[in-house]
Amino acid sequence: MDFLALIDKYYADNPPLKEILLCHSRQVADRCLKIAQAHPELNLDTVFLEEAAMVHDIGIFMTDAEGIHCHGEAPYLCHGYLGAELMRREGFERHARVCERHTGTGLTKENIEARDLPLPHRDFQPETLEEQVICYADKYYSKTHLNKEKSYEKVIASLQKYGEQGVMIFQRWKEVFE
Numbered sequence: 063m064d065f066l067a068l069i070d071k072y073y074a075d076n077p078p079l080k081e082i083l084l085c086h087s088r089q090v091a092d093r094c095l096k097i098a099q100a101h102p103e104l105n106l107d108t109v110f111l112e113e114a115a116m117v118h119d120i121g122i123f124m125t126d127a128e129g130i131h132c133h134g135e136a137p138y139l140c141h142g143y144l145g146a147e148l149m150r151r152e153g154f155e156r157h158a159r160v161c162e163r164h165t166g167t168g169l170t171k172e173n174i175e176a177r178d179l180p181l182p183h184r185d186f187q188p189e190t191l192e193e194q195v196i197c198y199a200d201k202y203y204s205k206t207h208l209n210k211e212k213s214y215e216k217v218i219a220s221l222q223k224y225g226e227q228g229v230m231i232f233q234r235w236k237e238v239f240e
Contacts (some may be wrong), residue, residue, distance in 0.1 A: 065116040068222050072123060072148070079131040083119055084204045091115035092166060093199035096237045104238075114160040119205070121161060122144025130205045137180050139165065145150040154188060163188040164197045166169055199237040 073080035094115045098106040109162040121144035124134035128218065136144060146162035149155075168187030175183055188194045201217045204210070212220075 063113045063117075065113050067154065068117060069120065072080055072120060075232065076123060076131060076133075077125060079223050082130050082205050082208065083122065086203055086207045087119060088184065089203045089208075089211075090196065090199045093202060093213045096196055097199065101239065106195060107192055109190060110156065111192050113193065114157045114192065117145070117149065117154075118142075118160050118164050118196055118200065119145065122205075123147055124148075142186065143181060158188075160188075160193050160196050162186050162205050164200050166221065167197060167201075167228040167235075184213065194235060195239060198232065198239055202231065 069080065069083065073083060091112045092109045094106075095108060096113055098104070098108050117142060121141040121234050122130070122132050122138070123130045124144045125136045125138045126134055126140045127138045132138065142165045143162045146158040149158035149161055164184065169179070169181065169185070170187060171183055171185050173179075174181050174186075188197045200220070202212050204212065217232065218229055221232055
């Protein structure tokens, strides 16, 4: 996969958003690759890890998030599954799964229904180790504060708002990946 060509294809007409996407995605990819290097016992697919980390947020241009130059119509929460649909059209099913499963520490069908979220009513939880590593790494970086890595404590505080399950998943990932 040529992830830069894919990003160029969908972001050519919005250079500020393209720059935000590339910077954020590179931060996530670099953290993923460091985890893979530190944990050879996990046998992570580093080529896929980098590619998928670079396109995990490719759907943001279809959402409405003025602060980061997103001028689409969908709520920002939808960027994962919209990006997954795009990746499937491009022929990248494995990458699509990362796109749709990286929100929070993953979303369950029950959680989506209970909170009446504007998402398809199905599970969006990371399953493979690569999906989990990307989801984990993504929590440390924001698209609104590009040059600042969040502390572990800040990540936990942001997850806490949505309940204990996400916090417990993240803590378990930290034990495995750090």
